[in-house]
Amino acid sequence: MTRKLLRGALLGAAVIAVLAVPAGSLYYEYKADASCARCHEIRKNYNAWHASSHREVACGACHGEITTLDAGFHLGNVRRLVQHVRQGFADPVRLGTKDIPRLMERCRSCHRQEFAQWQTGAHSATYRRLFLDAPHNRQRLLMDDCLRCHGMHFEGGIGDLVAPLDAKGPWRLLRPELADQPAIPCLTCHQVHREGELLPRAARPVEKSAAQSAAKSASQQELLRPSVGLFDRREQKHFSVELLPLPAMRDGTRAVKISPDIRQALCYQCHAPLAGGLAGSGDDRTPVGVHEGLSCLACHLKHGQQTRASCANCHPQLSNCGLDVEKMDTTFVSTASRHNIHVVKCADCHPKGIPRKRTDRAGNRVR
Amino acid sequence: MAFKHVNAVIVGAGAGGGVAAKELAAGGLSVVLLERGKWYSAADCRKDDLRNQRTSPLGNNSGPDEARNPRVVVDLNGQERVVLPSEGGYSNNAGCVGGGTLTYGAQAWRFQEKDFRMATTYGVPEGSTLSDWPISYAELEPYYEKAEYEIGVSGDVSTDPFHGPRRKPLPMPPLPVGREHTILKPAAQRLGLHPFDIPMLRNSVPYGGRPPCMQCRWCVGFVCEVNAKCGTQNTSIPAALATGNCELRTGCMAREVLTDARGRATGVAYYDADDRLCEQTADIVIVSSAAVESARLLLNSKSQMYPAGLGNRYGWVGRNFQGHSYSGAWGLFDFETYDDIGPGASIAVCDYNHGNPGLIGGAMLANEFIRLPYQFVSVAPPGVAQWGRGHKDFMRQWYRRSIAIQGPTQEIPIADSRVEVDAKVKDFWGLPVARLSGGKHPKTMETSAAMTDKAEAWLKAAGAIRTWKKLSGKGTSGGQHQAGTCRMGDDPRVSVVDKYCRVHDHDNLYVIDGSVHVTNGGFNPALTIMAIAYYAAERIVKGRKGRGV
Amino acid sequence: MDHLKINSWRRRRFLRIAGTATACGVLTSCARENSPWRFLTTAEGRTLDAICEQIIPTDQTPGAAWAGVVNFIDRQLMGPYRRQQTAYRSGLREIDQAAVSKFGKDFAALDTGQQTALLQALEGGAKRFFSTVIAHTMQGYYGDPRHGGNRDAVSWRMLGVPVIPIRGRNRYEFPKQGAR
Incomplete structure (x- = not known):
């Protein structure tokens, strides 16, 4: 009853x-x-x-x-x-795993160019690409900490996403519907609900130091979008890039000069050194050597991360040495190479000492 | 609801129960491991400054359940109050698979030789129940080693001249040191002390299939985000399950240990995750619920034959409740000491554990774990405003320029510091709750006060421009270091279990956790609990094999 | 045992339904209440905001009011602080009454000096309530932003603590291929 x-x-x-x-x-x-x-x-x-x-x-x-x-x-x-x-x-x-795909479509409907760039870059990797990568999984342990930078919107632990968690496989996604979803969506680096004026009125210099920004004219400055911020998985919320730290990096015991471009704070959250801030440790790619002090975004595209033709931003034609920079060393992308673009030093090509710069009387470089 | 009979049922999947389960299962016994809490993984690490096992204004992060597990605490004035797990005075450890080892700071200390012979070394002060252990450091040494290698310990004790003899070094090197370490080490050496890297149950290199520590600031009180902290939840218990001989049941709250007409333990009655009353029968019952809950379970297991509870013929269950009398000092510096590199605690001296003139015992002194901003609020020295501009200035000026040195002063046990079951207050399942009462022996407070002096002197030698002491309160300590309530001894009239952790009067009932500690050393007790579990479990396995089982 | 089980099941289910019904009532009533807070009234929120700002005032860095400490406390009063709801209701009333009897105005309307003097002079129950507010304000100001206070991690930045530390992954590379 x-x-x-x-x-x-x-x-x-x-x-x-x-x-x-x-x-x-x-x-x-x-x-x-x-x-x-x-x-x-x-x-x-x-x-x-x-x-x-x-x-x-x-x-x-x-x-x-x-x-x-x-x-x-x-x-x-x-x-x-x-x-x-x-x-x-x-x-x-707040948003859950399920809300992400629908939102991506909304972003795409207006921000077509950025979306297309992102799609061609490494950050558009899907859950399948990241978590079912057999060579990776055979070599490295899948762990909860992966989700800090990959699949940060996923609700659950690595044990709720992939099985088995061993080196043998075969691996499968426990949430197969996520297979083709991007694991690093727009909302990783952008917050939609964020105080800020409509651009370009909100134009703020990207560099923290006033002296640095004064050196460039306003027209040369890139604008810091108010939406740029990191989604922190632990807090389940976004932190504006202005709140995030830029690390104090060192190369051995020497302090490394890093660009004051605060947008890098976003990159550093995932492409991060181990505790202690040693350049090149962990997933760090801080440039040391000839490119020291350059911002990540001096070479990498914001949404696509590609560096194609970026050398030309600074080297109108040629390198300091008079070599065609785009052809000078084919190992510059290999992280293991000492010619890697992030670490290459003058001494790598001039083991016997670095020749003085050759200038004519007017101070112009000569070849 | 009844289940298939097994060889052993273990109540509590913490430091003691987790290790015992693995040893028994590996030894061929069928085991059921009961745990009242859940099994958390690194994914449950939320790094919440206000909700963790150490700082819990908004609750605990790994149990026990806030609404279901009250306790009664009686203060020094005889005032009693009902407290919840996240509130002060509760003496909470944890309620989860791994127990306290899921979220502990993970210091991995061996007790020293004298810690097992306190009465012989110092005599028995009036009003205390100080006693020797029935076992020696030498007997436990192989099991300390086993714990260090099976569960995983990093650190370097080679420059500590006070530790007992050991056959092997620690399996992992220490973590890279932080700024506090580099400030404190030369200062200690100038004082003629012997500083060294704290042994930690924490990976400094890949070990046991898990990665090394990332040195973040959320350590003690938190589930490790990268699974680098070694506890039974990611070592012994998975190993026990992998043997196929062990079944882990979570969400199970033990009601009582069952006994037959001859007084032998027959199993455990418990409430399962759906609050159904179940029964698990077994040849052997092992209680591993930590000092407060183990005592409570024995006291709640009343029958006509045992009206005062099991093992309690002489009224010793629940007595000698102790943790540590944590005391030390804070120092302020005119340079930065904070580097945001965890776990913070990294340098220790054992010069003051024994041999302090006129005092009994002492403490290992170490720098404190890295502090979270909210934790620093309560640090302010006398004279600093609790609120307003003065408070804010203090925080801003000194947060990054301060160091704390503390040590777990060994307590002189007293009979009146005790765990009882409350006559009126019941928990969610209707079981009488634990009632904590008593205080500390005056000698304990004397030693603690001396330790604050030593800590202060170290800080001054390191260049502190202002220092002040933090002396432990006079009430019972317990907490995460809780111990002593089922003390080990040869004489059944003044102890609860024998030297193999077996309850006197019951040849198949064991207590394996910190409860059996006669004294708690001047050290964090986790590694000793694990070592005793290895030691006692080996005896159980051998005993059964001897009988052809 | 069995009948007990069913009873408790029914009881729980009944409680759940009753709870939902009550909550429905609350929902309709919340549409009428115009307070921006969950538990506090607009006036209570204003008084509490002023008290919190006294506890952690704005100087060269923002204080408790900007940091959203009232938002934090209000949210916790519907959760972990639930047992302190009545203490807040009566405590805030008491402080406002004290302000009116001493200075003829609500607490929030007093100038800073008057507010400080009033809080320092509190006694008895009001003093105990104030120490509760101090504790809660510290939690709201220095705790995690996720709980509704410490807006933009303002206190952490004031202390020089990285909001999110920069930490690379310590990868676990398997000792040799296929081994575990």
């Missing part, structure tokens, strides 16, 4: 819940976007969006329109409503 009553009550509640979602959404649409913020858990995100450079993009454009026939969208809303009522929601609400 009680059971029947309970079941009836539950069914009734379910019907109300299902109806409440579109009704609620319609109500919000009617009242314009401000009413989204009536729920406590999204107010913070709403406020950030309202102050962000995306403020002219309506909520629905990214989060989906109420008129959609996508069942997943509506079921997600029901789930959120239930969580809200039970106060079991994450406060503030």
Whole structure:
């Protein structure tokens, strides 16, 4: 008897819940976007969006329109409503593994060029590419720490993603639907809801030091987008790049000069040295030697990371030595090579001592 | 609900139970390992400054469950209050697979030879229950070594002249040292002390199929993000399961140890993850729930034959409750000492463990683990404002220019520092909760005070421009170093278990954890708990083989 | 044993449904309440903000108010601090009453010097409440940003602690191919 009553009550509640979602959404649409913020858990995100450079993009454009026939969208809303009522929601609400692909599409719809660049670069690697790579997995242990930089939006541990966690394989994804999803999506390095003016009014120099930036004219300065920030897996939130540290690097005991370009703080989070900051340790690629002091972004493209033809940025034609820099050494990409572009030093080619620069009387270089 | 009969059931998958499970399973015994908490992995590391096992204003990160496990604490004035696991005074260790070894600071100390002969060395001070261990350092030495190699220890004790004889060096070299180490080492040497690299149950190089430490600032109190901390959850317990002889059941809260009409233990009654009452029968029952909960389980296992609980014929279960009287000093410097490189604690001296004139025992002194910003709030010396501009200035000026030196002063056990079961307060399952009461022996406080002087002198020698002492309180300590409540001894009238950890009166009931420590050394006790587990488990396995099982 | 089990199952289920129903009520009522906070009223939030700012004032770096300590406390009052809800309700009222009786204004409306003097002179229950707020403010200001305080890790940056440390991976390379 009680059971029947309970079941009836539950069914009734379910019907109300299902109806409440579109009704609620319609109500919000009617009242314009401000009413989204009536729920406590999204107010913070709403406020950030309202102050962000995306403020002219309506909520629905990214989060989906109420008129959609996508069942997943509506079921997600029901789930959120239930969580809200039970106060079991994450406060503030945040994105989950499942939300990422839909959001990527939204980014692509406006930022086509950046998206295309990213797609051609290494950072667009998929879960399959990263976690089912047999040569890697045979050689190196798959561990939870991988997820710090790869698959940072994945909810769970490495044991929930790949099996088996050994050197033998064969490996498979425990969440096969992720296989072709990007593991380092736009939201790794960008925060959509972020205070900031619409560009170009928000133009801020990328370099921290005023003296450095004064050296260049305003037109030469690259702009720091307010959206640039790292998604930290532990905190489950973004930190603006301005809050992130640039490391104090050393080469042996010598302090390495690094570029003041603060966008690098983002790169350093994953391409990081081990504790102690030794250049070249861990995944670090800090340039030492002839290229010391250059920003990562002096050579690497922001979204695609390629360096193609980047030498020409600084070497109009030729190197200091009068050699064609793009042809001078084919081992510059190999991390093991001493001619690697990140570590090459004058002494690597001039073991007997570095010749003085040859200049004519006017101070111009001669060949 | 009943299960297939097994050779051994172990209650608690921590430092003692985890090692015992592995040894028994590898020795061919069928084992069921019961654990009230969950099995966490590195993925559960959230590096949350406000929610961890050491700093828990917003809760614990590895149990026990906040709502289900209250305790009663009686303070020195006789005031009693109900406390939750994340609150002060609870003496929480952990409630998870691996127990405290999941989140500990992982110092891997061997006790010294004298630590096993405290009564012989110092006599028995009035009002204390100080006693020798029934076993010696030499008897335990091979098992210390086994723990160091099987679970994994890094460090270098070669320049410590005070440690007992050892056959092998530590299996891993020490981690690269941080700034505090380089400041403190020459200072200690100038004082004529013998500084060295703390032995740690933490990988400094790849070991046991796990990577080395990344030296982050979230160490003690946290699950290791890179799985470099060595605990039973990533060593012994997986090894036990791999034998095929061991079954681990998580979410299982033991209710009582069952006994038959002849007084032999027959198994354990427990509530499973769905709160169903279950029974696991076994030839051998091993209680490994740490000093508070092991005592509580024995005391709650009452029957007509044992109205005061098991092993408690002479009323010794729960007595001699002790942890360490943690004392030391803080120093402020006019140069930066902070380098954001963990685990922080890296340099120690053992010059003050014994031989302090007029005092009993002493402590190993070491620099403290790296501090998180919130932890520094409570550091402020007397005279600094608790709030307002003065507080903020103190934080800003000194956070990166301070060092703490502390040591776990060995406690002189007293009978009145004890764990009982409360007559009124029950936990979620209706079981009487642990009731903690008592304090410290005056001699303990004397030694602690002397240790604060030594710590302060070291800081001054290192160039501290201001120092102040931090003396332990007079209440019971317990905490993560909890020990002593089922002390080991040859005389059943003044101890609970024999020298093989077997409860007197019950030839198949064992206690294997810190509870059996007669005294707790001037050291973090984890490695000793593991060594005793290896030692006791070996005896159990051999004993069964002798009987042809 | 079995009947106990079923009873407890029913009880839990009933509690769950009852809880949901209550929460529904709360939901409809929350639409009426115009406070920007979860637990606090707008006025309480204002008073608490002023108290927190006294505890960690703004100087060359932002203080507790900018860091969002009230947001932190308000959020925890719906979670781990739940047991202190009544203490906050009555404690904030008491401090405001003290401000009105002494200076004729709400606490938040007093000038800084008056606020400091008032907090320093607190006694009894109000003093105990204030020490609770001190403890909570320290947590909100120096704890992790994820809990709603320490906005932009402001305190960590003030102390010179890297918000997210730079740490490369210590890869675990298998000793030889295929070995484990």
